[in-house]
Amino acid sequence: MRNKINQLLQDIDRKKQELRQEYEKLKDKYGFxxxxxxxxxxxxxxxxxxKYKKSILDSIFSATVREILxxxxxxxxxxxxxxxxxxxxxxxxxxxxxxxxxxxxxxxxVVFDRKQLAYLNIIQKINCMYCSYFNWVMQYAVxxxxxxxxxxxxxxxxxxxxxxxxxxxxxxxxxxxxxxxQTFCNIKEFEELxxxxxxxx
Numbered sequence: 001m002r003n004k005i006n007q008l009l010q011d012i013d014r015k016k017q018e019l020r021q022e023y024e025k026l027k028d029k030y031g032f033x034x035x036x037x038x039x040x041x042x043x044x045x046x047x048x049x050x051k052y053k054k055s056i057l058d059s060i061f062s063a064t065v066r067e068i069l070x071x072x073x074x075x076x077x078x079x080x081x082x083x084x085x086x087x088x089x090x091x092x093x094x095x096x097x098x099x100x101x102x103x104x105x106x107x108x109x110v111v112f113d114r115k116q117l118a119y120l121n122i123i124q125k126i127n128c129m130y131c132s133y134f135n136w137v138m139q140y141a142v143x144x145x146x147x148x149x150x151x152x153x154x155x156x157x158x159x160x161x162x163x164x165x166x167x168x169x170x171x172x173x174x175x176x177x178x179x180x181x182q183t184f185c186n187i188k189e190f191e192e193l194x195x196x197x198x199x200x201x
Contacts, residue, residue, distance in 0.1 A: 009169035049118035
């Protein structure tokens with residue numbers, strides 16, 4: 001049973017890789033390329049996209065009362081996100097380093113490419129930057145938490161969860177005491193991750 005579960009988790013990883021490859025194909029379809037962190041569009045494509053750009057006044061006056069009332073509640077969430085970002089930095093540079101777990105690269109989660117879309121006005125771009133920041137902080141925090149769980153609590157749950165995470169294929173089964181003994185505080189897979197980084201450079 002355990003081998004079957006781990007096989008399925010590995011299949012999910014392969015499907016994720018296939019998904020990344022499909023995203024790569026979109027560059028040719030939509031006429032853009034990525035140079036570092038910059039999106040470079042075909043000039044004709046930019047002109048075409050600008051036709052869909054909504055005016056700032058239209059954005060303001062088309063907003064519903066419910067959307068306007070929600071604005072302070074949305075933006076106040078930026079405060080705990082920034083606090084979490086700061087504490088994650090401190091946590092990674094203390095506990096994570098002491099455990100010899102590879103640091104989760106913050107730069108892998110920082111993606112602000114929506115601001116380069118020609119069909120967005122300045123209000124929409126600011127909103128998109130907020131959403132990008134908030135969501136990548138959450139995803140970054142989850143990956144740090146997953147790596148901590150891999151080190152201290154590498155046991156699969158008995159009950160079904162909404163999502164299986166990236167390190168769970170290395171966890172012991174719920175009933176497997178011997179497996180837990182072998183995986184507890186084990187950094188073998190983290191060492192493999194470090195080696196893959198070095199080999200890719």
